[in-house]
Amino acid sequence: MGEQVVLISSSIVRPVNKPGSDRTKIHLTPFDLNLLHIGSPQRGLLFPKPNPDFHVISRLKASLSLALEIYFPFAGRLVKVENLEDNTVSFLIDCDGSGARFHHAEAKTISVSDLLQPDGSVPDFMKQLFPADDFKNCDGVTKPLLVLQVTEMKDGIFIGYCYNHLVADGVSMWGFINTWSKICSSGSSSFVHKPIVLKRWFLxxxxxxxxxxVSEAERPRPSRELPITKDRVFHFTKKNISDLKAKANSEVGSSDITISSLQAVTAHMWRSIIRHSGLSGGETQYKVVVDVRQRVNPPLEEDCFGNMIYIQQAIATVEELLNRGLGWAALQISKLVSSQTNENCKKFAEDWVRNVKNLKTGVGSRTVGDFVLVGGSPRFEVYNNDFGWGKPVAVRAGPGNNISGKLVLFPGIDEGSIDVQTSLWSDVLVNLLGDVEFLEHVSIMV
Incomplete structure (x- = not known):
């Protein structure tokens, strides 16, 4: 559809009150620094169009300024410190109130129905609705830690954003969006919100x-040209999920272990994708983003602000995964999740500090296609983010970090359902869409 999104303006929105000389400086942990060269996450919400007298842009900018007063780390900057004594560098977040970038754009020919394809496909022009391309977390030294784009469409509004993973994870980001929406919908500065609690977990x-x-801190060179991935949203209804969970638990056949809905759904995705990835043998990995807030000892507040995730993996041979059934695959995921204890978290952090290396390898090979990477969560509060003119009608992930096998999980718009935005090479996606066993438990109508 070509370049149909036109940038109208770009500005910096700062917190209402600029911090003083005693402003907070946040040291970065191994969990943060492990993501230094990963692309910044991109997410977006699709809304119906408000009435013209709502004054969307001015209301959003004014409320954003108030929200940044509460979530002040998003208005800071990444600082790189050179340690000349040992030829190293260090990073910290300086909460200096420099502000977030706010893009206002228009897409007068794009309608809500153009984005919500009946088969769940994600149109190529969707990437124009997000405010950043190829941002790496290390770019926070020169770029804002939060960039937003509000696009006024033919009959809707799309709010896309890109945030730096060194300062926050999905829990913190969705908490910010929820607070921002409440401030905007209230229409006043009288909104009361308790101060955020910064993470306080340093080994x-x-x-x-x-x-x-220094060599590890330098931004990696752009990768060679990679196969193009396509995105598709697969919708799992409440019944789809119930059937998969029942099937997985019946195959496990244990009274001591209960496979969860999420484990059953992602096991189904893992097996189905690898079945069509052209792997004749070898190993495959199931990689999952783990929130460690309640896994460290003492546990942190469930909503404490910061980045408290790391990626862990279950490994299986391709033959095992495909031949031993859904229950066996889900059981490997269950074991992986239950094994993430305080000791695992400590070991990860200690090992990382002792062996600061491989920062540029990211989450794995971008060309082999032998894994799935599961991020996001159906537990995030997505559809209650009403900025004052109605709730979202859809949520989408942006083009950042697109590798074949990336799965981003969202709650479905229907209670108890799950949406999985899936990035795959075109040939893998075509084969998956022709897989009767896969489609038996999935609805691609969204």
Whole structure:
């Protein structure tokens, strides 16, 4: 459809009150620094069009300024410190109130129905609705930690955003969006919100700031040309999920272990994708983003602000995965999740500091196609984000970090359902859409 999104304006929105000389500086942990060269996450919400007298852009900008007063780290900047004594660098977040970038765009020919394809496909022009392309978290030294784009469409509004993973994860980001929407819908500065709680989890024996070799801190060169991925949203109804969960648990056949709905759904995706990835043998990995807030000891507040995730994986041979059934695959996921204890978190952090390396390898090979990577969560509060003119009608992930096998989970718009936005190579997607066993438990009508 060509370049149908036109940028009208771009500005910096700062917190209502600029911080003083005693402003907060946040040291970065191994969980943060492990994501230094990963692309910044991109998400977006699709809304119906408000009445003309709502004054969308001015209301959104004014309320954003108030929200940044509460979630002040998003208005800060990443600082890179050179340690000349040992030829290393360190990073920290300086909450200096520099602000977030706000793009206002128009797409007068794009309608809501253009985005919500009946078969769940994600149109190529969707990437124009997001405010950043190829942002890496290390770019926060020169770019804002939060960039937003509000696009006024023919009959809708799309709010897309890109945030730096060094300062926050999905829990913190959706908490911010929820607060921003409440401030905007209230239409006043009288909105009361408790102060955010910054994460306070720093291992004893690790000296902060952490020193990183200069060679590892440099932004990696662009990768060679990679196969093009296509995105598709697969919708799992409440019944789809119930059937998969019952099937997985019946195959496991254990009274001691109960496969969860999420484990059953992602096991189904893992097996189905690998079945069509052209792997004749070898190993495959199921990689999942783990929130460690309630896994460390003492546990942190469930909504504490910061980045408290890391990626862990279950490994199986391709033969095992495809031949041993849904229950076996779900059981491997269940074991992986239950094994993430305080000791695992400590070991990950300690090992990372001792061996600061491989920062540029990302989440795995971008060309082999032998894994799935599961991010997002159906537990995130998505559809209650009403900015004052109605609730969202859809949520989407942006084009950042697109690798074949990436799965981003969202709650479905119907209670108890799950949407999985899936990035796959075109040939894998075509084969998956012709897989009767896969489609038996999935609805591609969204």
């Amino acid at each position: 004893e024996g690790i000296h902060y700031p952490i020193h990183i070799p």
